[in-house]
Amino acid sequence: MEIWDLHCHLSGVPGNTPEARLGKLLEYADRMGIARLCVFMGLEWSYDPSPEKMRQENDEVLRALKHFPARAFGLVYLNPKHTQASRDELNRCVRDGPMVGVKLWVAQHCNAQELDPIIQRATELKAVIFQHTWVKITGNLPGESTPMELAELAARHPETKFICGHSGGDWELGLRAIRPHKNVFTDLGGGDPTAGFTKMAVRELGAERVLYGSDAGGRSFASQLAKVFGADIPEPAKRLILGENLKRLLRPILQDKGIKI
């Protein structure tokens, strides 16, 4: 069984260049038996990137991918506040480049109408959409989306495949919010390895909609893999979560790009 990690970054990892950081991430991934990583966002992040900053961060990821084409995929980081620039970047990195999906973070609430042209173009390209979500009792960032807002977006685009980043952080709320929307998958990564999380995800969504991701380098591969290895769920469900679901999600765009898995 191959483990594919949906959710990795170049930040929080030692190294002076994008390729050095991805190389270091892969060293740790090798120790944990992880075959492939999805990487997004650059060396230094911006909550609300300008078009120039978006391109810079995506260039850094593209540079890293070039050194490890058999080990890593990329998602293009976009800012819905810059709709046309985001569509241009989508074409540059996904249509004309090696990237296979979209990362949306905290610039704009994801239920905003400005997202629609980006989602439409990504869907035409068969790219998956990874939307960061969190419900914080301490208060969200100004543009930070909740899983409830993602549910609104997903209802408007039933043909698009969305991934609910962090399962909303407060997963007992987040999993309920996305439950009715079969085109929304959930990401286990980026929160504490709290027992019961994965079991609830499988119970409420079905194992086919649950994806292993780590949020490394900020998180460890270990704590996030533990959510699957330690979960009280059947072994076949673990195999789906650790890799088979992500392969299935990415297969259409990978086939278009001539990448065999």
Place this chain on the structure above:
Amino acid sequence: MIRGAPVHSLARREFLKLALAATGAAALKSVDAAPISKRKTELIDVNVNLSRWPLRRIRGDDTPTLVKMLRNQDVTQAWAGSFDGLLHKDISEVNTRLAEECRNHGRGLLLPFGSINPKLPDWEDELRRCVEQHSMPGIRLHPNYHGYKLNDPDFARLLRRATDRGLIVQLALVMEDERMMHPLMRVEPVDTAPLADLIKATPGLRLVLLNALGKLRGKPLSNFIAAGEVYVEFSMLEGVGAISSLLAQVQVERVLFGSHAPLFYFESSLLKLKESPLTEDQLQAIRYRNAKRLLAKSL
């Protein structure tokens, strides 16, 4: 340790000797049963809790299931507090039940660490009971759930009294991610600013910081370690290769294995030992040697 040890101290000493011997016996049994290449070593988990987390049922929130899970993971000893110690006001009952559960279900595996709340009336007698009635090797403190700051004079007095009695003091800085707390059960992480001075002012204190490494790192962490006999466990430590990074800041002798089970998946801490490239000597120190040495000082 109080000089001129009375009878109850001797009983506690015998109990702790047995606890130390039990970890060795379990490891020996594993070695005997396993081929050389698969020899198991001891594993002491200094951060588990019995009973129920107030907001969710979790696997292992009954002692027999937790004991079975720990044994399956080759844990040879676990230092156990009680989730009940967070909110229950009848802390005497909590500690009695904790000691009974450890004795009845986890004999040789579970060591009870009683809850002490220095804001409760007559807390000093509770400390006495932990030692004299329950033969506990240490106590576990939750200042944020018990409503006091570390600059509270009662906290300083508690540290002195516990040290006088030869107890290990475990200080839990958080129990869960502050961002995800129940709206009616929000507590701030413990403010550790006064801690270094308190450690220096309490000679002989043996302090274990639990659930501390989510935020505590760098210079503040180094300062605590340098201030006295302070240990950390890594259940909330994050980042790729996190243990390697920790060992760049803290000498390995001060690092203990802690899982925060059953609230956290036990596998998280175990896999962290795999993620970082560690020498066999470092692994043994973290898995059991440091905890065993710390416990032996209670004799």
